[in-house]
Amino acid sequence: MTDFDAVLQSRGLSRYHGQGESLVRAVDEVDLDVPAGQTLAIMGPSGCGKSTLLHLLGGLERPTDGEVWLAGRRIDHLNERGLARMRRRSIGFVFQNFHLVEELSARENVELPALLAGRSSRAARRRAADLLERIGLGDRTRHLPWELSGGQRQRVAIARALANEPLVLLADEPTGNLDTAATIEVLRLFADLRAAGQTLVMVTHDERVASTADRLVSMHDGRFVGDTRLAGGTGRLGDLIGLDG
Amino acid sequence: MQDAVLAMLAKEPSHGYRLRARLRQALGPLGESMNAGQVYVTLARLEKAGLVAAERSDGLPDRPDRKVYALTPAGQQRVSAWLSEVNWPKANLTEFHLKLAAAAAARLADPVELVDAQRRELLRRLGEAQRAVLAEPDDSTAGLLLEGVALRLQADLRWLDACERVWSKPKNESEDA
Numbered sequence: 001m002t003d004f005d006a007v008l009q010s011r012g013l014s015r016y017h018g019q020g021e022s023l024v025r026a027v028d029e030v031d032l033d034v035p036a037g038q039t040l041a042i043m044g045p046s047g048c049g050k051s052t053l054l055h056l057l058g059g060l061e062r063p064t065d066g067e068v069w070l071a072g073r074r075i076d077h078l079n080e081r082g083l084a085r086m087r088r089r090s091i092g093f094v095f096q097n098f099h100l101v102e103e104l105s106a107r108e109n110v111e112l113p114a115l116l117a118g119r120s121s122r123a124a125r126r127r128a129a130d131l132l133e134r135i136g137l138g139d140r141t142r143h144l145p146w147e148l149s150g151g152q153r154q155r156v157a158i159a160r161a162l163a164n165e166p167l168v169l170l171a172d173e174p175t176g177n178l179d180t181a182a183t184i185e186v187l188r189l190f191a192d193l194r195a196a197g198q199t200l201v202m203v204t205h206d207e208r209v210a211s212t213a214d215r216l217v218s219m220h221d222g223r224f225v226g227d228t229r230l231a232g233g234t235g236r237l238g239d240l241i242g243l244d245g
Numbered sequence: 246m247q248d249a250v251l252a253m254l255a256k257e258p259s260h261g262y263r264l265r266a267r268l269r270q271a272l273g274p275l276g277e278s279m280n281a282g283q284v285y286v287t288l289a290r291l292e293k294a295g296l297v298a299a300e301r302s303d304g305l306p307d308r309p310d311r312k313v314y315a316l317t318p319a320g321q322q323r324v325s326a327w328l329s330e331v332n333w334p335k336a337n338l339t340e341f342h343l344k345l346a347a348a349a350a351a352r353l354a355d356p357v358e359l360v361d362a363q364r365r366e367l368l369r370r371l372g373e374a375q376r377a378v379l380a381e382p383d384d385s386t387a388g389l390l391l392e393g394v395a396l397r398l399q400a401d402l403r404w405l406d407a408c409e410r411v412w413s414k415p416k417n418e419s420e421d422a
């Protein structure tokens with residue numbers, strides 16, 4: 001597999017639970033190519049396997065079968081140590097519940113991945129300050145997570161995911177716990193990241209979040225059942241608000 | 246209603262009363278407000294436009310309810326165009342509903358594929374509305390209008406999911422019973 005245009009790829013990617021009669025095909029032979037810089041949304045009813053797929057792509061879970069390639073390198077059969085290293089350096093995760101360390105300030109949370117990857121504390125601090133500035137929270141660096149709004153907490157979590165300049169950002173229901181205003185905060189940040197060329201794969205059940213992606217795949221029973229290109233739009237916003245005469 | 250009547254004739258030529266019965270079946274309680282004359286008025290217009298041709302049944306008086314209506318080639322073309330067009334009719338769910346019913350009855354197109362094409366179109370529009378929201382400042386009143394547009398599109402998308410669930414089940418042939 002030498003298609004380096006795709007930063008993230010899977011072939012025949014499968015994850016089964018149980019066996020015999022009770023075999024559940026959570027992810028069933030999924031082939032996926034995510035070109036660099038693409039924002040991809042994965043949608044589907046709960047239990048369709050979309051979160052499991054994201055975990056397989058990011059090396060949080062091991063596939064039963066199939067392959068995952070990141071920037072032309074096969075990652076599904078790395079050993080635990082190699083996998084952990086790959087996750088730290090090349091993948092950024094964003095979760096529905098933020099998963100911030102409650103005892104640490106916003107800046108310390110964002111510093112953490114860089115420190116774990118072996119960067120100097122000075123480099124980690126500088127990177128965290130830059131990222132918090134970039135996400136518009138330059139004045140909240142010393143706040144603890146509980147002192148921040150939901151949208152701010154998720155933005156800090158996104159900054160943390162970006163700390164080691166990952167090849168791919170993987171987001172599992174990133175707006176699932178947010179109200180409309182906070183959702184818009186997060187979507188604006190994603191739009192900025194997209195403009196900067198960040199590759200992003202997100203799982204969501206919210207059509208309004210999914211519709212802002214470049215591409216939307218629908219999942220059902222562990223398989224892709226639809227693949228829609230959304231970027232570009234229809235140029236018919238006038239129709240939408242009833243101004244077409 | 247013209248398009249729906251044409252699409253129903255695509256299955257086979259039919260009497261007006263039969264068409265009316267099929268429309269009422271597709272519409273359920275919503276079809277009860279449709280009066281008997283409406284179908285004949287529509288058929289007369291379609292005949293005048295050259296989209297259907299009427300043939301009198303042998304030995305019966307020349308009354309509209311005795312005629313058998315059939316599509317002309319121009320009518321066929323118009324049905325195909327209607328089925329493949331993905332314009333979301335303004336607040337006209339009925340038209341889309343009838344399109345699915347007619348497509349299924351005449352086996353002209355797979356209703357699930359029609360739903361899918363429509364969903365893709367609505368998602369693109371929703372994306373457009375959402376991107377416009379993101380570009381507006383927080384205190385913008387235009388953002389409020391776009392919010393309304395997005396919420397309505399979202400409701401339409403949920404309804405399309407329901408359409409897909411129903412039309413992806415195999416149908417029994419009770420339609421013409």
